[in-house]
Amino acid sequence: MDLLNNLALGFSTASTPANLGFCLIGVLLGTLIGVLPGIGATATIAMLLPITFQIGDPVSSLIMLAGIYYGAQYGGSTTAILINMPGESSSAVTAIDGYQMARQGRAGAALAIAAIGSFFAGTVSTFLVAVFAPPLTAIALQFGAAEYFSLMIVGLVSSIALAHGSIVKALAMVVLGLLLGIVGTDIYTGAPRFTLGIREYADGLNFVAVAVGVFGVAEILRNLENEHERSVLISKVSGLMPTRDDFKRMAAPIVRGTIIGSALGILPGGGAVLAAFASYSVEKRVSKTPQEFGKGAIAGVAGPESANNAGAQTSFIPMLTLGIPANPVMALMIGAMIIQGIVPGPNVATEQPALFWGIIASMWIGNLMLIILNLPLIGLWVKLLTIPYYVLFPIIMAFCSIGVYSVNTNAFDLYAVAFFGLLGYVLTKLRCEPAPLLLGFVLGPLLEENLRRAMILSRGDASTFLTRPISAGLLLVALAVLVIVFLPSVKKKREEVFVEES
Amino acid sequence: MKPFAIDRTNGLCAALFIFFGAFFALQSLSLEIGTALRMGPGYFPLVLAIVLILLGAIILVQAIRVEGEPIGPVAWRGMLFILPAPIFFGLTVRGLGFVPSIFLTALIAAFASGRMKPLTALVLSAGLTLFSVLVFSYALGLPFQRFGPWLPSWLAL
Numbered sequence: 014m015d016l017l018n019n020l021a022l023g024f025s026t027a028s029t030p031a032n033l034g035f036c037l038i039g040v041l042l043g044t045l046i047g048v049l050p051g052i053g054a055t056a057t058i059a060m061l062l063p064i065t066f067q068i069g070d071p072v073s074s075l076i077m078l079a080g081i082y083y084g085a086q087y088g089g090s091t092t093a094i095l096i097n098m099p100g101e102s103s104s105a106v107t108a109i110d111g112y113q114m115a116r117q118g119r120a121g122a123a124l125a126i127a128a129i130g131s132f133f134a135g136t137v138s139t140f141l142v143a144v145f146a147p148p149l150t151a152i153a154l155q156f157g158a159a160e161y162f163s164l165m166i167v168g169l170v171s172s173i174a175l176a177h178g179s180i181v182k183a184l185a186m187v188v189l190g191l192l193l194g195i196v197g198t199d200i201y202t203g204a205p206r207f208t209l210g211i212r213e214y215a216d217g218l219n220f221v222a223v224a225v226g227v228f229g230v231a232e233i234l235r236n237l238e239n240e241h242e243r244s245v246l247i248s249k250v251s252g253l254m255p256t257r258d259d260f261k262r263m264a265a266p267i268v269r270g271t272i273i274g275s276a277l278g279i280l281p282g283g284g285a286v287l288a289a290f291a292s293y294s295v296e297k298r299v300s301k302t303p304q305e306f307g308k309g310a311i312a313g314v315a316g317p318e319s320a321n322n323a324g325a326q327t328s329f330i331p332m333l334t335l336g337i338p339a340n341p342v343m344a345l346m347i348g349a350m351i352i353q354g355i356v357p358g359p360n361v362a363t364e365q366p367a368l369f370w371g372i373i374a375s376m377w378i379g380n381l382m383l384i385i386l387n388l389p390l391i392g393l394w395v396k397l398l399t400i401p402y403y404v405l406f407p408i409i410m411a412f413c414s415i416g417v418y419s420v421n422t423n424a425f426d427l428y429a430v431a432f433f434g435l436l437g438y439v440l441t442k443l444r445c446e447p448a449p450l451l452l453g454f455v456l457g458p459l460l461e462e463n464l465r466r467a468m469i470l471s472r473g474d475a476s477t478f479l480t481r482p483i484s485a486g487l488l489l490v491a492l493a494v495l496v497i498v499f500l501p502s503v504k505k506k507r508e509e510v511f512v513e514e515s
Numbered sequence: 516m517k518p519f520a521i522d523r524t525n526g527l528c529a530a531l532f533i534f535f536g537a538f539f540a541l542q543s544l545s546l547e548i549g550t551a552l553r554m555g556p557g558y559f560p561l562v563l564a565i566v567l568i569l570l571g572a573i574i575l576v577q578a579i580r581v582e583g584e585p586i587g588p589v590a591w592r593g594m595l596f597i598l599p600a601p602i603f604f605g606l607t608v609r610g611l612g613f614v615p616s617i618f619l620t621a622l623i624a625a626f627a628s629g630r631m632k633p634l635t636a637l638v639l640s641a642g643l644t645l646f647s648v649l650v651f652s653y654a655l656g657l658p659f660q661r662f663g664p665w666l667p668s669w670l671a672l
Contacts, residue, residue: 185532201556473552
């Protein structure tokens with residue numbers, strides 16, 4: 014049994030005391046920052062990313078990063094339930110019924126249901142990742158430059174399809190991200206490009222600086238727009254354990270949510286968000302009491318939360334096997350891998366099995382830690398919600414500055430933080446979502462390299478992308494996605510979904 | 516005919532994309548373009564830059580004569596104090612050293628909110644500095660000079 018051997022390798026890697034410790038710190042820090050209102054999972058990870066580089070070992074640092082991710086997601090659900098302020102769009106659905114449950118004095122139960130649902134979904138989808146990752150890796154190993162190029166096109170196009178608002182804007186954001194990504198020295202000729210003569214940017218713009226700027230700083234600025242008092246609903250969360258009746262009512266939604274989430278999470282471009290929405294509408298449809306939805310339905314918390322977490326987990330599949338990020342968080346993971354000297358892609362599984370399976374095993378361990386730790390600690394997280402925002406952001410800015418500077422000891426990275434903070438904020442104000450930009454930024458150099466290599470291999474014949482069957486198939490998928498998004502009926506439906514959300 | 520009107524949000528957005536496209540296009544032209552077979556360093560970015568300009572143009576066309584939503588409040592004060600904070604840290608961390616630099620960085624950022632009182636800001640920055648020095652400098656052992664060469668040497672601990 015290869016699967017069992019691999020999982021055993023993974024668990025023995027992930028459960029060394031040091032790695033367990035890093036996972037624990039990651040989960041705690043992730044929840045700590047993620048629970049701060051208005052700061053979503055992506056921003057949390059961007060801010061904490063530099064800390065993980067202080068660990069020398071890439072396995073430990075990626076395990077910690079994964080821990081931060083789960084923690085941040087759970088933290089986001091906590092704020093969604095307690096103060097109706099989802100940090101991320103994927104927990105926006107949880108806020109609908111979770112907040113209503115909290116208002117009815119059932120905050121504890123809502124939080125516990127979210128945690129239990131997430132844990133179940135996490136367990137199932139971790140197993141799915143372990144089952145599906147190796148065969149996909151085997152396929153990916155057959156890929157040449159043309160296939161990689163086409164695959165990245167699929168990824169970028171799907172990220173556009175799932176972005177909010179105008180499709181043209183999202184497309185422009187991708188292109189801008191690609192351009193920003195290729196700032197630095199050209200790998201073939203060594204010519205410096207777009208560095209404005211600044212030697213410090215010869216290695217390209219620092220990925221951490223871009224992520225912290227576009228997500229972290231821009232988010233702080235947005236929160237500073239109108240500082241109104243947050244009303245924290247509950248000072249004390251009691252009645253944590255769901256009743257027997259609650260359990261009965263949450264079981265089926267959790268299972269359905271897990272299935273929906275696992276399937277949709279693999280989609281590039283934000284499967285977790287879609288999964289949460291899909292699960293909510295499915296639950297509403299199959300429910301015998303649809304009128305309860307929006308007024309504190311248990312299924313409305315259990316389903317989307319499970320879907321959300323399952324989707325978050327399975328989005329690791331394209332990242333681990335193909336080196337293609339499915340969402341901004343995976344883009345951050347890939348950026349972290351590159352900084353650690355690991356080339357993301359199908360070779361990771363064969364060349365670094367301990368890393369590959371260690372991350373998969375740590376997913377489950379991270380989920381377990383979340384449920385063991387966070388249920389008792391909910392009281393503490395609730396207290397954090399009462400810290401005024403103006404106290405928080407000087408702290409965040411200071412830590413971001415230290416963190417970004419410590420990656421390369423390069424002051425120019427800090428100037429890039431300010432620039433990208435401004436750019437990210439301006440673009441958000443102009444209703445352009447930053448996620449496609451970050452995906453473009455990560456994929457820019459890879460896309461160019463594979464394009465140039467494919468063209469050299471085919472002796473300058475661009476039809477190589479269409480004559481190679483896998484590449485042609487992938488490009489067809491990309492085209493189909495674009496066509497579907499522009500179809501009038503889909504366009505309308507898409508707008509409805511995003512309107513509902515905001 | 517209706518008077519000329521433009522949706523301000525999308526107009527600005529288009530202008531921004533066209534500006535970036537033009538910047539990258541002009542810069543690409545000074546690089547070797549090459550051919551489709553052997554692409555030079557300027558080939559791919561030039562193509563992307565032209566696409567970006569075109570997308571900007573599409574957004575611009577869409578913006579004309581469409582009533583848009585207003586941009587909404589802008590965090591001017593936030594930008595004025597938040598954005599300089601990392602720049603200040605970058606400029607001074609070597610010269611002043613880690614301790615004064617991070618203290619002042621936090622202090623600058625603290626004033627981004629109208630609700631912050633000067634005394635609170637001082638106490639917060641001081642506490643933050645103490646914590647950062649303990650965690651980042653002593654515990655994690657980041658190679659920061661705690662007090663830099665711009666300060667009199669008797670301060671260097």
